[in-house]
Each structure stands twice: as C-alpha cells, then as structure tokens.
Amino acid sequence: QVQLQESGPGLVKPSETLSLTCAVSDDFVNNYYWSWMRQPPGKGLEWIGYLSETESWSTRYNPSLNSRVTISRDTSKNHFSLRLYSATAADTAVYYCARRIAVTTMGRAFDIWGQGRMVTVSS
Amino acid sequence: QSVLTQPPSASATPGQRVTISCSGSGSNVGTNIVNWYQQFPGMAPKLLIYANNQRPSGVPDRFSGSKSGASASLAISGLQSEDEADYYCETWDDTLKAVLFGGGTKLTVL
Numbered sequence: 345q346v347q348l349q350e351s352g353p354g355l356v357k358p359s360e361t362l363s364l365t366c367a368v369s370d371d372f373v374n375n376y377y378w379s380w381m382r383q384p385p386g387k388g389l390e391w392i393g394y395l396s397e398t399e400s401w402s403t404r405y406n407p408s409l410n411s412r413v414t415i416s417r418d419t420s421k422n423h424f425s426l427r428l429y430s431a432t433a434a435d436t437a438v439y440y441c442a443r444r445i446a447v448t449t450m451g452r453a454f455d456i457w458g459q460g461r462m463v464t465v466s467s
Numbered sequence: 468q469s470v471l472t473q474p475p476s477a478s479a480t481p482g483q484r485v486t487i488s489c490s491g492s493g494s495n496v497g498t499n500i501v502n503w504y505q506q507f508p509g510m511a512p513k514l515l516i517y518a519n520n521q522r523p524s525g526v527p528d529r530f531s532g533s534k535s536g537a538s539a540s541l542a543i544s545g546l547q548s549e550d551e552a553d554y555y556c557e558t559w560d561d562t563l564k565a566v567l568f569g570g571g572t573k574l575t576v577l
Contacts, residue, residue: 379566381568388469388555388568388569388570388571389504389512389555389557389568389571390568391565391566391567391568394566404564404565406565406566407563407564407565440511440512444566447500447502447517447518447521448500448518450499450500451499451500451517451518451559452559453500453502453514453517453518453557454502454504454512454514454557455514455517455523457511457512457513458511459510459511460511
C-alpha cells in the first residue's frame with residue numbers, strides 16, 4: 345500500500361516561509377489529489393489545498409489561505425511540497441499530507457494519510 | 468467556527484449505541500457525499516466511512532453512516548472502550564470550492 349511521509353523544519357520564525365515535503369512511496373498515477381491538511385494543538389482539522397493529477401496538475405487552495413500557499417510536485421523525487429508564506433504563530437500546527445481518491449463518480453475521500461509533522465512558528 | 472456543525476462531545480457506556488451528527492447546508496452536505504474520520508490522540512486521522520454510508524475494508528460493521536438532506540450522522544453500536552476517539556465529518560462545498568471538515572466530536576466511553 346502507498347505510504348506518505350512528511351518532512352521539513354519543525355521550527356519556523358515569524359514572517360518566514362513554512363516549507364514541508366511529502367514523500368510518496370509509489371509512482372504518481374492518475375486520478376489522485378495530493379493534499380495537505382493541518383491541525384492546531386487541541387483543535388480540529390483544516391484543509392489547506394490539493395494538487396490534482398487528474399486535472400493536469402492544477403491546484404486548489406482553501407480560500408482563507410489562498411494568497412499565502414503553494415503546493416507543487418517533483419515527479420523526479422516522487423514527492424509534493426507545501427509552502428506557506430509569511431508564517432505567524434497561528435500557523436503552528438501538525439501538518440498532514442494525504443491522498444484524496446475518487447470513491448464515487450462524483451465524490452472523493454482522504455484514504456491515506458501521512459503520520460504528520462509538528463511545525464511551530466516562533467522566534 | 469466550522470461551516471459543518473458537530474457536537475463537541477458525546478458519551479455512552481460500553482455496549483450502547485451512540486450517534487454523532489454533522490449539520491451543513493445545501494451547498495455541501497445537501498449536495499455532496501460525506502466522509503467520516505476517526506482520530507486517536509497523537510495519530511493521523513483514519514477514513515472510517517466514505518460516500519455517506521460505505522465502510523472501507525477492515526472497519527467493523529458496528530460503524531455506520533447515513534445522510535438526510537443537509538445533515539449526516541455517524542452511528543456506533545455495541546460501543547467499545549477502544550472507540551474512544553475524535554470523529555470528524557468531511558465533505559466538499561460547491562460554493563466555497565473547498566473541502567470542509569466538521570469541528571470534531573470527542574467520544575468518551577464511560
């Protein structure tokens with residue numbers, strides 16, 4: 345089964361860029377959305393965005409984060425990345441990468457998740 | 468505050484049945500499939516129910532999902548102590564063009 349693994353700095357300074365990578369254990373194939381979520385300590389899940397294999401590698405982001413986020417891929421290394429610009433303390437969270445798979449003709453679900461990476465934004 | 472509304476907590480004794488609700492609107496729950504995730508402390512979420520009422524392989528049939536209009540529910544029957552976890556509903560919103568999660572429900576097995 346495909347496995348996902350997040351990596352990247354666990355501490356980021358305010359106003360700097362939060363950068364994480366998600367390694368995918370298998371080749372990128374069609375019909376998946378490669379996604380990022382986050383979860384602040386003691387709080388719920390928030391969707392950040394996804395990269396769509398199905399739609400010519402287009403991206404879609406949470407409107408609340410749209411101006412500060414970029415998700416991209418590197419097929420030569422079988423991974424995809426998250427960059428969150430101008431980080432603040434409010435961005436402190438566990439960040440998860442996940443695969444979003446078609447479960448019906450019109451619907452998708454997150455079927456595989458990474459273990460998560462805690463990132464703290466602090467000086 | 469989440470667009471999808473879940474009760475922050477629920478509790479029941481072993482063997483009982485508990486239901487967790489997820490309330491949305493016509494642009495999300497009312498139109499699109501609902502998925503449910505189970506999360507234990509310090510762990511990643513796990514897909515529990517997809518497409519409103521389907522169980523992935525390996526999920527016990529004690530877990531079931533349903534949807535009516537703009538509301539969905541997760542039911543757990545024959546409650547066990549190992550079911551104590553956080554549960555999240557999730558769906559797509561056609562207006563926001565975004566994936567939405569409910570605020571989560573912490574289930575306590577008394």
